[in-house]
Amino acid sequence: MIKESKINIKITNKTINFYNEKNYNCNIGDIILVSVKDLPKGSGQKITAVCDFCGKESMISFNKYNKNFDKYQIYTCHQCCYNKIKMTKKEKYDDENYNNVKIIWTKEKCAEEAMKYDNRRDFKIKSPYVYKISGKNKWLKDITSHMLEKVKPSCYWTKEKCLEEALKYKYRKNFQKNSSSAYVISYNNGWLYDICKHMIRLGNKSKRCIYAFEFDDKYIYVGLTYNIENRKEQHINNFRSSVRIVSYFIKQFHKMMGITPVAYRRKYQRAIPPEEIDWK
């Protein structure tokens, strides 16, 4: 608040109109007693400001007082201004102690973060920054000790274990993608051929299957794919937009008679079923 309710002002040629409009009826050079409420906001006139928290008084200009006072209608001295900072934080972040200063990631802080996860994978994906820092400082072992051991111990992947794993998959591609350790170990030991015997070999860009959809009215749709089962699925279930037109065609107008692999590109001239194909 301001201690004075009225202060003496010397009228100049710049201020005379302002005060006369407020009915002070004065002349240039007059010293008149003006109510603080009538001072223009930007006035440099000195007033006695009283801190609304501690009561400390200080002489400051009226415009400085207004800058301090305006937002919360509270005047604070230099020592008490943290109160208003708190109010601003409360308003902005709903937390008067909000601290946007960078967190210093000590080992304890990192451990705290790690406790949110029960396996390293989630920790790495969801808190990559903390994970990286912990790795750099060699804290990972300590701070992840509560996590489930997902990593297989060394020597776990024998040929039998790899076969067991391989049997879960229909294609080598999925085996490689989802059980990469078993796949790599099998590859390095030369077991892949043995343990992947049950799998269906997919083609590639040059070894692709030409297939045909036959319809009861003698229409035939001919396509090219390296995975005939997937493609059939795609055609029938609208899976991909580029093949959707075929499924639309099938559903709207034709009864599908069956899908037949006709031939494999390049190597084969005659129609040949996939199980007879020598993929080497």
Ligand SMILES: [Zn+2]
């Ligand atoms: Zn104060």
